[in-house]
Amino acid sequence: MPKAPxxxxxxxxxxxxxxxxxxxxxxxxxxxLFVHVLDTALVRVSPEAYxxxxxTYQTPIVGLMEAGLVGAIIFHAFNGIRIILVDFWGxxxxxxxxxxxxxxxxxxxxxxxxxxxxxxxxxxG
Amino acid sequence: MTATSIAxxxxxxxxxxxxxxxxxxxxxxxISGVLLLVLVFGHLFVNLMVGEGINxxxxxxxxxxxxxxxWQIWDLLMLxxxxxxxxxxxxxxxxxxxxxxxxxxxxxxxxYTATAITIxxxxxxxxxxDPCPAEAAAHLLPSFCPAP
Ligand code: HEM
Numbered sequence: 001m002p003k004a005p006x007x008x009x010x011x012x013x014x015x016x017x018x019x020x021x022x023x024x025x026x027x028x029x030x031x032x033l034f035v036h037v038l039d040t041a042l043v044r045v046s047p048e049a050y051x052x053x054x055x056t057y058q059t060p061i062v063g064l065m066e067a068g069l070v071g072a073i074i075f076h077a078f079n080g081i082r083i084i085l086v087d088f089w090g091x092x093x094x095x096x097x098x099x100x101x102x103x104x105x106x107x108x109x110x111x112x113x114x115x116x117x118x119x120x121x122x123x124x125g
Numbered sequence: 126m127t128a129t130s131i132a133x134x135x136x137x138x139x140x141x142x143x144x145x146x147x148x149x150x151x152x153x154x155x156i157s158g159v160l161l162l163v164l165v166f167g168h169l170f171v172n173l174m175v176g177e178g179i180n181x182x183x184x185x186x187x188x189x190x191x192x193x194x195x196w197q198i199w200d201l202l203m204l205x206x207x208x209x210x211x212x213x214x215x216x217x218x219x220x221x222x223x224x225x226x227x228x229x230x231x232x233x234x235x236x237y238t239a240t241a242i243t244i245x246x247x248x249x250x251x252x253x254x255d256p257c258p259a260e261a262a263a264h265l266l267p268s269f270c271p272a273p
Contacts, residue, residue: 023218030211034239037204037247040187044250046258047184047265054182066179073165080158087155118173121180 014100022079025072032069063122067115074110078103150213157210164203185267188256192269197251204247212240 010016042050057066082099086092092099171190173179190196215236223229257270 026211026214027218029207030215033207033211034243037243037250041246041250043184043187043254047261050184050187051265058180070169070173073169077158077162077165081162084155084158114174117178121178 014097018079018082018100018103022076022083025076028072029069029076058122060122063118066122067118070114070118071107071111074107075103078106154210154213157206161203161206161210164199164206167199168203184265188254188267189269191251191254192256192267201248201251204251205244208240208244208247212236 012019039053040050042053056062079100082096082103085099086096172182191200216233219229219232219236223232257266263270
């Protein structure tokens with residue numbers, strides 16, 4: 001297997017990092033979805049089984065993981081729209097950078113109310 | 126081969142029938158992405174932000190939603206689109222990083238198996254679901270279930 005020589009890490013700019021983040025969040029969401037379909041399938045077993053498993057999720061650690069997951073989805077979704085605009089909108093490539101800033105702004109605007117609500121449930125009982 | 130032959134420049138590595146599969150996969154990622162934005166954000170908003178939020182999640186909540194064909198179709202579409210979108214994304218990633226042919230093949234076999242199981246299981250759950258199972262304790266059920 002050909003290996004790149006050491007010390008040649010390519011440091012792309014925002015384009016490369018947004019691509020890395022899009023990839024990492026995409027994989028993370030996929031594995032979550034797999035587990036999420038399995039746990040939801042417990043409604044077919046019995047109400048008790050479902051409620052019991054959902055109840056075990058109500059811990060601070062899982063609560064923080066849920067917050068991370070929502071953050072990942074919001075980034076992936078808006079950055080996905082950015083990718084689509086770069087591909088199909090004539091001026092997309094020229095404004096890709098501004099659009100990434102837009103993704104960040106939307107991310108904050110949605111995450112703040114979500115975190116206030118979610119973390120007050122998680123830590124406030 | 127007796128003499129070393131050099132292939133003409135830009136000749137394909139393997140002769141195979143030319144298809145547009147990758148183009149359709151690329152297009153599908155974009156179309157499903159736009160639909161998923163609506164489906165997933167709606168899902169998160171209704172389940173986490175409306176009413177009691179995540180603390181309200183239990184069997185009765187799910188049963189209440191799936192009693193309506195609207196949410197059945199919503200969740201069905203979301204399941205299929207997200208699974209196919211995610212699977213195709215992972216296929217790209219496997220192609221990018223798994224360089225050995227055998228490894229690449231087995232990773233994809235594993236991926237497609239997991240995807241098929243998840244889609245079939247999820248679809249069956251949505252459509253064979255009974256919001257008022259007869260043997261269950263009444264206080265766990267949605268309020269519209271007939272009293273036992
Ligand atoms: C919420 C709305 C979503 C939007 C707008 C969206 C959009 C996109 C777009 C445009 C791509 C790029 C495809 C390409 O480069 O050809 C992509 C890749 C990907 N998406 Fe999504 N997506 C969404 C949700 C999801 C979900 C729910 C999952 C997981 C089940 C997921 C997993 C992936 C993966 C694994 C990739 C491949 C990343 C890569 O090749 O680097 N996406 N998405």
